[in-house]
Amino acid sequence: MNDVIIIGGSFAGLAAALQLGRARRKVTVLDTGLPRNRFAGHSHGLLGHDHKPPLDILAEARQQLARYPTIRLVNGRADSISGAIDDFTVLTADGESLGARRLILSYGVVDQMPDVPGFAESWGTSIVPCPYCDGFEVAGQHWGLVWSGPQSHNQVRLFHDWTDRLTVLADGREIAPDIRADLARRGIPVVDGRIAEIAHHGEQNAIARLDTGSQVSVDILFAHPRNKPSASLHESLGLATVDTPLGIVLKVDERRETSMPGIYAAGDLTNPLLPSVTTASWQGAMAGIFAQQSMLG
Template sequence: MDDVLIIGGSFAGLAGALQLGRARRKVTVLDTGLPRNRFAHHSHGLLGHDHKPPLDILAEARQQLARYPTIRLVNARAESVSGAIDDFNVLTGDGQNFGARRLILSYGVADQMPDVPGFAESWGTSIVPCPYCDGFEVAGQHWGLLWSGPQSHNQARLFLDWTDKLTVFADGHDIRPDIQADLARRKIPVVDGRITEIAHHKGHIATVNLDTGRNDAVDILFAHPRNKPSASLHESLGLATVDTPVGIALKVDERRQTSMPGIYAAGDLTTPFLPSVTQASSQGAMAGIFAQQSMLV
């Protein structure tokens, strides 16, 4: 039996495994090899790895983990979880069984692309969610913001730190008059109409096309599509969740423990509205440390 079994081997999961391996705890990481940011050409803001392809960073991390004899990386998808603290059992899609005293859930989320031609093809190239991840590289260029709700107001104000050329696409949303007035005061135009197509060339936006017949050219479009957890294990376990502007997230306490004793969570699964490699790595490390400390006798 493992001390800890980690479900999800991207930045949060591997960071947790590193802490546990260094504590000489026996840990297995189950991973499908489909991280959320696999569509991004570069990852930004991670100290020591700025502007590196995220898949290259993960490959290097796995190589570094190989020197710890108590860490095992397994390419498999967890299909079910049963048991309780000190005696969890995980069954994978290929029929393997794993037992562990503690679990860390770090299987992340999957973004749900809207049914707009060209959107999915441009995702990660010229349609992105995070200014801290990609804003510096396109600072001063013409940005677009796809309105998704009241939270978009703060995003519009935030973006002005990177550019003074910002267009808001209402996309059928009713924007409150006071917010519209504030956007006008900031000289941020609001374009009405629903987006019908993202005209692009190999993922690079040419124009944002609207059902009003208007076509607007932007250099980059910031959007926050809905997302959902990449697996449903939390549902079968009955773990508590919280609603966020883009979907549900697992509820964790200050020690990153979920509502079920012995199960911890980290990464986008707990904060899907703040996609950040730095944050995921930090949360994963803390989940590993707290899981280790919970086993002290």
């Protein structure tokens, strides 16, 4: 019997495993090896690992976890979960049945790429979602923002710390007159029309070709496609969720516990606002600590 099974072995899951391993708790981490940021050439903002490829950081983390004898890392997928607190059962795709007193869900989300030629191929290079992750490297250059809803207005204000050159692409979405007036006051042009294709020259140059026949060329394009959890285990468990402008996330309390006692969650699966390696690692560590403390006699 494991103390904890962690489903998802990216930054949140491995951070949880580290805390539990250091507390000498028996842990199994199930991971499919498909982290959300695998498309990015470098990860930024993580203290001690700034500007390193994210897959290299994860590989180093796994090597470090190898010195903890109670941590088992498994390349595999969890197919189902049953049971209750102190007696959970996880069935893997390989047919292995694992028992645990607690569970941590950290299987993350997948971004749903729009059906636009060139968009998916540019994701993580010339199209990115996070200024904290990639803004410094392209500061002062010409940015584009694909409008995704009212939340994009805050992005406009946020981007000002990195660049004074910004173009908004409406992409067929309605932008309220008062918001358009504010954008005009800020000197930010709005280009109407749907994006029909993305082309690019080099890693940080995007050309958006519109259905109006015009095109917009920028050095970097910021976009926020909707995402969804990368697995459906929470659905079968009936866990409470929160619907956000960008997708569904799991609802957790201040101790990272979900609506089902004994099941904790961390990382992008619970974080709709500022997903990053740093926040995922912090949340994972907290989930591991709170799961451990919940098992004290």
